[in-house]
Amino acid sequence: MSSLATEPAAPPASVSSPPRPRRRRRLPTVPWLLLSASILILGVLTGYPVVRMLVMSFQEYERAQVMGMPAEWVGFDNYTAILTDSAFWAVLGRSILFMLVAVVLTMVLGTLIALLMMRLGKGLRLLVSVGLLLAWSMPPLSSTTIWGWIFDTQYGLVNNLLTRFTGERWFGHSWLLDPLGFFTILTFIIVWGAIPFVAFTMYAGLSQIPGEVLEAAQLDGAGAFARFRLVMLPYVRTIVTVLVVLSMIWDLKVFPQVYALQDIGGDRQKTNTIGVYIYQMGMGQGHFGTASAIAFVFVAIMLLLSIYYVRRTMKEEEL
Amino acid sequence: MTTTTIGRPVTVTRPPVRKPARWASRRARGIALTIVTWIAVLAFFFPVVWMVFTAFKPESQAATLPPTFAPDFTIDRFQAAFDRDMVPYLINSASASIGSTLLVLALAVPAAYALSIRPVKNVRDPLFFLISTKFMPVAASIIPVYMLLQAVGGLDNITWLTILYVGINLPIAVWMMRSFLAEVPREVIEAAQIDGAGLRTEIFRVVLPIVLPGVAAAGLICFIFAWNEFFLANLLTTQVARTTPPVLGSFVDGRGQFLSILSAASTIAIVPVVIAGWVAQKQLVRGLAMGAIK
Numbered sequence: 304m305s306s307l308a309t310e311p312a313a314p315p316a317s318v319s320s321p322p323r324p325r326r327r328r329r330l331p332t333v334p335w336l337l338l339s340a341s342i343l344i345l346g347v348l349t350g351y352p353v354v355r356m357l358v359m360s361f362q363e364y365e366r367a368q369v370m371g372m373p374a375e376w377v378g379f380d381n382y383t384a385i386l387t388d389s390a391f392w393a394v395l396g397r398s399i400l401f402m403l404v405a406v407v408l409t410m411v412l413g414t415l416i417a418l419l420m421m422r423l424g425k426g427l428r429l430l431v432s433v434g435l436l437l438a439w440s441m442p443p444l445s446s447t448t449i450w451g452w453i454f455d456t457q458y459g460l461v462n463n464l465l466t467r468f469t470g471e472r473w474f475g476h477s478w479l480l481d482p483l484g485f486f487t488i489l490t491f492i493i494v495w496g497a498i499p500f501v502a503f504t505m506y507a508g509l510s511q512i513p514g515e516v517l518e519a520a521q522l523d524g525a526g527a528f529a530r531f532r533l534v535m536l537p538y539v540r541t542i543v544t545v546l547v548v549l550s551m552i553w554d555l556k557v558f559p560q561v562y563a564l565q566d567i568g569g570d571r572q573k574t575n576t577i578g579v580y581i582y583q584m585g586m587g588q589g590h591f592g593t594a595s596a597i598a599f600v601f602v603a604i605m606l607l608l609s610i611y612y613v614r615r616t617m618k619e620e621e622l
Numbered sequence: 623m624t625t626t627t628i629g630r631p632v633t634v635t636r637p638p639v640r641k642p643a644r645w646a647s648r649r650a651r652g653i654a655l656t657i658v659t660w661i662a663v664l665a666f667f668f669p670v671v672w673m674v675f676t677a678f679k680p681e682s683q684a685a686t687l688p689p690t691f692a693p694d695f696t697i698d699r700f701q702a703a704f705d706r707d708m709v710p711y712l713i714n715s716a717s718a719s720i721g722s723t724l725l726v727l728a729l730a731v732p733a734a735y736a737l738s739i740r741p742v743k744n745v746r747d748p749l750f751f752l753i754s755t756k757f758m759p760v761a762a763s764i765i766p767v768y769m770l771l772q773a774v775g776g777l778d779n780i781t782w783l784t785i786l787y788v789g790i791n792l793p794i795a796v797w798m799m800r801s802f803l804a805e806v807p808r809e810v811i812e813a814a815q816i817d818g819a820g821l822r823t824e825i826f827r828v829v830l831p832i833v834l835p836g837v838a839a840a841g842l843i844c845f846i847f848a849w850n851e852f853f854l855a856n857l858l859t860t861q862v863a864r865t866t867p868p869v870l871g872s873f874v875d876g877r878g879q880f881l882s883i884l885s886a887a888s889t890i891a892i893v894p895v896v897i898a899g900w901v902a903q904k905q906l907v908r909g910l911a912m913g914a915i916k
Contacts, residue, residue, distance in 0.1 A: 341792055351766065352767055463689065499666075508801070586765070598759050606754065609757070613749075
């Protein structure tokens, strides 16, 4: 992949056909110009809230301050309050654990489905694609409601089937009240909704691999797993990095599904994830200073984690 | 899964003399593949199909014990959803989604080019900056955004919502486009450059056609994200610029009598996504057919 691409701009000597206007040595500023619009837009769109929140996180900022009351500076009070609050650490640990499980499941299952799609005939592949597309198109709130119905305490499909097949009475069994059950179902909903994106993207990436490369590996006697690990994976490594990083971010910050599922019947205290926790602290209870401080602690953790991960994987595929 | 069952290389050069054993194992593999496929198909179709099915039930039969499989089919709930003024909300959703997706792609392709094919120095820094803008939880940054929009009169305004969606989707699109551009064979680009292709020709005539599947995938993710975005839309719009997801949320009133109308409204809401997916899918397939450029 990138090994082919390492030759910078050194043209083979033979192509020095004289008069043709050679455009190879273009200004080094051109790439920066191409990049600048995106950087600028994102800089403004994130810069403004970040600065405001940074200020807020050192203030006592409540509803009254939003209305115009002058805010009082409290130094690191918001931060010490969070960092010594066991509830915060519980939420954080829960969110990270959930994220890890969800990301691994999403990546593994999504990749398997992409590989499956490569092997299927036209008809079945179309069927799988349509199914993925349908799942992907579901608004999170609707899919949460539907899954909530499937696992409903009273008239849910799962309890219904279990009662029918085990002979025991499952009606009235709540899947959501127990935090473990809640998170199992949440993982189900999130992974179900996240697989299509991963599967489609992996499929698009895998289909860019030249057929000859795979055939050559096959002729060399590489087994299916070896072909995947040694031939396919290096080709799609950048794509895998992107998918992992994005999935991590999404699953850590997951919001509507948790919120809706808690509404259906979960113990908020025991099932809060970081996004919902910040929301309740800020928009819910009006402790905007504290909410901002939590957000910054969270961002700091994300930076630490991702600097390590992103740097490491990018070094491997350095251009 | 299927990949691990048999590692036997399949000879491509000559049709193998089918020994019975090999033939049987191949057949077993084929059956396993089919079974797995159908399980996957079922898992992805079922909730959606059930939702569409529920949308045609009267509210009283939506959640019953046991489930009603032969309901009194009715389009009454679709009627009710439209009576609650779905159309303007759908139009709002469409303009925010299509607008932000087009803007994002227009910005992301050049940016990704500058991060892969002709990279700036220290590619990692801008890349990292882009993705780090996604670390901030929206649940927290909503507060200053809300106050800012209030100050400039941007609340309940579809243009502002579109701009925010650009900010949310742009890093994803750049990262994705970059990973696709990185796979473009360097020789193809060099050949174009030697032929005297300008930057514009190079991007639009050489690079873009090759990465069209990637553009389709990135565009689709941006569109779907914006179309289904709930959080910002719920807090920053009220009436004029209200989009579909918060409206779906308003159907959920917690009293148990909303399943059919929610299903009907959701069914209406997924139609445009399926159409968009169909368009993107065609590009994906066309890109596949073009795989021959390698």
